[in-house]
Amino acid sequence: MISLKPRSILLISAIFRVGLILFGEWQDTHVEVRYTDVDYLVFSDAASLMASGQSPYKRTTYRYSPLLAFLLIPNSFTSRCWGKFLFSASDLFVGLFIRIILKQRKVPDDLCTYSMLIWLFNPFTFTIGTRGNCEPIVCAMILWIIICLNNGNVVQAAFWYGLIVHFRIYPIIYALPIIIFLDPCFFRSGTKPLLSDWTSDQGKARQINSELTDKCVVSDALKSTFTRSRILFGLISGTVFLLCTGFFFRLYGWEFLHEALLYHLTRTDPRHNFSIYFYHIYLNYERELSVLEKLISFLPQFIVQLVLILCFAKDLVFCFFVQTVAFVAFNKVITAQYFVWFFCLLPLILPWSNMKLKWKGLCCILLWMGAQTHWLLWGYLLEFKGKNVFLQLWMASLLFLAANTFILIVLIRHHNYGPVFRQHTDLKTTKTT
Amino acid sequence: MKSYFENYESLHDSSFEDFMAHQLSSSLCQGIPDNWNVGVRLSVRELSLVGEGSHRHLSSSIRLQIAAASIPKLPAHLCEVIVIQRLPLGVFADPFELQNPHKHKAFRDIAVFGDTNLELPSFQSNRSAVEFHIDAGFNILFMQNNGTEFNLLLPLHARYQPLDESGYSVVEIGEPDMLMRCSVEGKQHKQSCLFMSPPNEKAKSTSATVAWKIPAGMKAHAGFVSVITFVTALLSTLSIVYASMFLSGTKVSKT
Numbered sequence: 002m003i004s005l006k007p008r009s010i011l012l013i014s015a016i017f018r019v020g021l022i023l024f025g026e027w028q029d030t031h032v033e034v035r036y037t038d039v040d041y042l043v044f045s046d047a048a049s050l051m052a053s054g055q056s057p058y059k060r061t062t063y064r065y066s067p068l069l070a071f072l073l074i075p076n077s078f079t080s081r082c083w084g085k086f087l088f089s090a091s092d093l094f095v096g097l098f099i100r101i102i103l104k105q106r107k108v109p110d111d112l113c114t115y116s117m118l119i120w121l122f123n124p125f126t127f128t129i130g131t132r133g134n135c136e137p138i139v140c141a142m143i144l145w146i147i148i149c150l151n152n153g154n155v156v157q158a159a160f161w162y163g164l165i166v167h168f169r170i171y172p173i174i175y176a177l178p179i180i181i182f183l184d185p186c187f188f189r190s191g192t193k194p195l196l197s198d199w200t201s202d203q204g205k206a207r208q209i210n211s212e213l214t215d216k217c218v219v220s221d222a223l224k225s226t227f228t229r230s231r232i233l234f235g236l237i238s239g240t241v242f243l244l245c246t247g248f249f250f251r252l253y254g255w256e257f258l259h260e261a262l263l264y265h266l267t268r269t270d271p272r273h274n275f276s277i278y279f280y281h282i283y284l285n286y287e288r289e290l291s292v293l294e295k296l297i298s299f300l301p302q303f304i305v306q307l308v309l310i311l312c313f314a315k316d317l318v319f320c321f322f323v324q325t326v327a328f329v330a331f332n333k334v335i336t337a338q339y340f341v342w343f344f345c346l347l348p349l350i351l352p353w354s355n356m357k358l359k360w361k362g363l364c365c366i367l368l369w370m371g372a373q374t375h376w377l378l379w380g381y382l383l384e385f386k387g388k389n390v391f392l393q394l395w396m397a398s399l400l401f402l403a404a405n406t407f408i409l410i411v412l413i414r415h416h417n418y419g420p421v422f423r424q425h426t427d428l429k430t431t432k433t434t
Numbered sequence: 435m436k437s438y439f440e441n442y443e444s445l446h447d448s449s450f451e452d453f454m455a456h457q458l459s460s461s462l463c464q465g466i467p468d469n470w471n472v473g474v475r476l477s478v479r480e481l482s483l484v485g486e487g488s489h490r491h492l493s494s495s496i497r498l499q500i501a502a503a504s505i506p507k508l509p510a511h512l513c514e515v516i517v518i519q520r521l522p523l524g525v526f527a528d529p530f531e532l533q534n535p536h537k538h539k540a541f542r543d544i545a546v547f548g549d550t551n552l553e554l555p556s557f558q559s560n561r562s563a564v565e566f567h568i569d570a571g572f573n574i575l576f577m578q579n580n581g582t583e584f585n586l587l588l589p590l591h592a593r594y595q596p597l598d599e600s601g602y603s604v605v606e607i608g609e610p611d612m613l614m615r616c617s618v619e620g621k622q623h624k625q626s627c628l629f630m631s632p633p634n635e636k637a638k639s640t641s642a643t644v645a646w647k648i649p650a651g652m653k654a655h656a657g658f659v660s661v662i663t664f665v666t667a668l669l670s671t672l673s674i675v676y677a678s679m680f681l682s683g684t685k686v687s688k689t
Contacts, residue, residue: 042530062552271555271594281663283594284656287557297664301671312678327674331667385487389601389649395659399666406670410677418682 005114007100011093014121018089021131022082037085040338041133044084048073058256066168066261067249069135088130091137096121098144099348102318105151106421107198108352116348129341136338139169140345147318147349150182151421153194159234163241170265171342174306174324176238181314183230187422194422199352268334273380273394275335275373277402280395282333302331315420319353322346323409330405356415365408372397372404435518435547435565445520445548445561454611475499476515476612479583483607483644488592490646492519494610496584498570513570513616514542515584520563521548524556524605524648525590527564532589543567555594556603564588570614586610595650603650606643 025036047057047070057063057070075083096117103113120126130137142165149158162179165172187194249257271283278298285294305327313320325343329335356362376397382388438445438453480495498515521527529546548562568584595603617626 046530061550270553272553277663277666280651280655281660283555283651284597284653284659286555286594287596298667301667305671305674308675308678312682323678330670383488383649385489387487387647387649389652391649391651392655392659395663399662402666402670406673410673410681413674413677413682416682 007097007114007117010114010117010121011096014096014127015089015093018092018127018131019086021127022085022089025085025131026082036132038132038134040135041084044069044073044133044135045076045081048084049077052077056253056256058253058260064260064264065135066245067253067257068168068245072138084135085131085133088133088135088137091141092126092130093121094141095137095144095345098141098148099345102144102147102151102349103199103352105148106196106352109199112199112352116351119348119351120345123344126341126344129338134338134341136341139165139172140341142168143172143175143321144345144349147321150179150317151194151196155183155230155234156237159237160241162234163238164245166238167242167245170262171325171328174328175321178310178314178317178320178324179234180231181310182317182320182421183228183234184315184422185228185230197419197421197423270334273383273391275337275376275398275401276333277395277398278333279398280391283391298333302328305331313418315422316353316416316418317421318346318349319416319418322350323413326405326409330402330409350412350416353417353419354412354415355417356411361411361415365411368404369408372401376401435545435563439547445563447520450520450563450611474614476614478609478612478642481607481609481642481644483646484587488648490590490592492586492588492590492607492644494519494586494588496586496610496612497581498584498614499581511616511618513614515566515568515570516613516615517566517568517584517586517610518563518612519566519586519588519610520608521561521590522605522607523559523561524593524595524603525607525646526550526552526559526562526593527588527590528552532564541566542569552591555596557596559593592646592648595648597653597656598650599652599654601650601652602647605646605648607646609642 028034028036043060043063044065047060047063047065050059051057051067051070052074057067063070072087073084099116099120100113103116108116126137142161146158146161146165149155149161158179162172162175166176246258246262249261269278269282271279271286273279281298306324309323309327310320313323322343325346329339329342332339356365376394379390379394379397382390383394438450475498477497477499478494479497480493482493484491484493494517496515496517526549527546529550532544532546543565544567545565546562547565549560550562551559566586570582590607592605595605613628615626615628
């Protein structure tokens with residue numbers, strides 16, 4: 002049993018990250034292979050352009066909101082590491098928010114501690130922020146939205162949601178589950194929703210929770226679709242998104258709209274990446290793909306997202322997690338930084354999983370890492386040895402999708418699904434399988 | 435190169451050679467009244483590709499030779515060697531990488547002209563060229579020498595190539611174009627002029643190119659890759675849908 006206090010964990014994590022940032026600076030100066038992510042150089046260049054009154058989009062390959070460049074303006078006049086410290090601080094906030102969310106559901110201290118450690122000492126996640134990648138900011142905002150929703154604070158959740166969709170488009174996939182989540186049975190005017198607490202049974206046998214009754218689902222279906230909470234959430238988040246987008250469009254014009262928004266919606270990259278579609282895109286890049294072909298490649302993503310939302314929306318964090326894993330796995334382009342989108346949600350679902358680390362959990366970890374390493378080996382041969390291994394690399398990406406699918410199914414099977422909220426008049430019945 | 439791209443939209447060998455032969459002729463040192471009739475010869479001693487894979491370095495060794503005796507009336511001057519490396523369609527140089535002060539401190543200036551898009555495949559991009567300015571020193575024309583050598587190491591990256599049945603695409607990189615520019619303080623303003631090697635020495639032989647073999651996709655793969663990709667996506671979709679609907683802990687019951 003781990004007896005470390007959360008404050009100590011955060012302090013050790015902070016010191017570790019400061020050390021990594023300083024080491025990274027040394028490595029960049031003395032070693033051929035840089036520690037700093039090439040994206041960080043792009044952000045910094047965009048920030049210095051903005052600081053001198055110019056458009057950040059003069060920096061080629063800057064494809065983010067101007068907000069990011071704005072946050073990194075201090076890079077130009079304080080230290081070029083300012084951004085890394087900011088991202089690492091967000092990284093620490095994610096650890097803190099993980100604990101807050103679990104404590105909201107009365108998860109015991111030891112499980113909370115393990116969950117924090119899974120994020121804060123995951124080699125993938127602590128290198129992300131210290132190398133200068135901005136994803137920890139996104140993760141922190143997503144978790145803060147979850148905290149606000151758990152507290153029934155719809156207005157604040159909506160504000161941050163509008164902002165995060167402007168900042169990074171992918172959280173738009175959470176819109177429908179959030180709307181479903183704002184169930185009028187739980188979100189009533191003037192009353193804070195009641196959270197379902199974690200119980201010790203969660204980690205044992207799987208349970209089937211029968212929360213949905215005739216009253217809430219069937220007879221009030223139409224009346225409950227457009228509720229105050231849902232309308233408020235939609236209006237506020239939509240307004241924030243449009244205000245931010247409109248403001249930056251006014252400042253930077255079509256270049257902003259294309260680089261920060263449209264590029265991500267229409268992006269297809271023929272260059273090798275983890276996606277199963279990369280080779281198909283490359284082989285067909287010289288001709289225009291037909292509407293049917295584009296639809297066929299979009300359909301799996303659409304179907305999976307819809308089914309996951311309809312099945313799991315009431316268990317919002319689990320829904321976010323499975324949606325994100327599926328979204329990344331079926332995307333036309335997959336880069337390693339996307340993995341952090343679901344890594345930040347994984348510690349939040351583990352207390353509700355009856356899968357043990359030994360040996361099923363360990364097998365899943367090894368399978369995922371093995372499939373990734375296998376792909377990386379072929380990628381290395383192609384990119385750094387100049388061997389034509391496109392076919393093998395493509396097959397490795399198929400295997401990677403298969404591994405992701407398998408692990409997702411295993412997690413679904415072992416998850417104790419349960420709506421986050423319970424009714425004030427408690428009608429919950431549980432049956433152990 | 436800036437002057438070239440003010441007159442032309444993209445880089446073509448014929449346009450560039452025409453530009454060098456005609457547009458720059460008025461700037462040659464032989465033409466100016468002080469008669470800087472000095473034999474300057476710039477040649478490539480060695481050209482090679484260093485490294486493997488999609489990221490390599492083009493190594494060039496440039497020799498500068500000054501012929502004949504000193505010219506007493508020639509004023510004090512400062513010279514720089516200008517090297518223009520034209521790149522073929524299949525490769526590019528990263529302008530941000532070339533700004534790294536640690537690696538390129540020997541150069542007075544480096545710039546990339548033409549298509550600097552780092553992401554597009556070769557069949558959707560245009561050519562580019564890299565221009566180096568190297569300090570040749572003060573009063574170099576007074577010194578008869580056997581040759582000064584400058585070594586250039588240019589980092590290059592391969593673009594995604596057009597499909598090829600063989601699975602590879604060969605890209606050839608030729609010798610760079612070289613000039614020397616000397617400037618002198620005139621009575622009213624700074625004066626500069628260019629030295630270029632005589633035309634008969636500029637003819638490039640085929641042995642003066644380096645070949646880079648870059649992997650390319652094979653058209654023969656197109657059919658089955660597309661089918662298997664979509665079938666795999668479909669199978670994964672069906673598995674996840676089945677698991678979500680029938681293997682998860684969700685169940686709706688009516689009380």
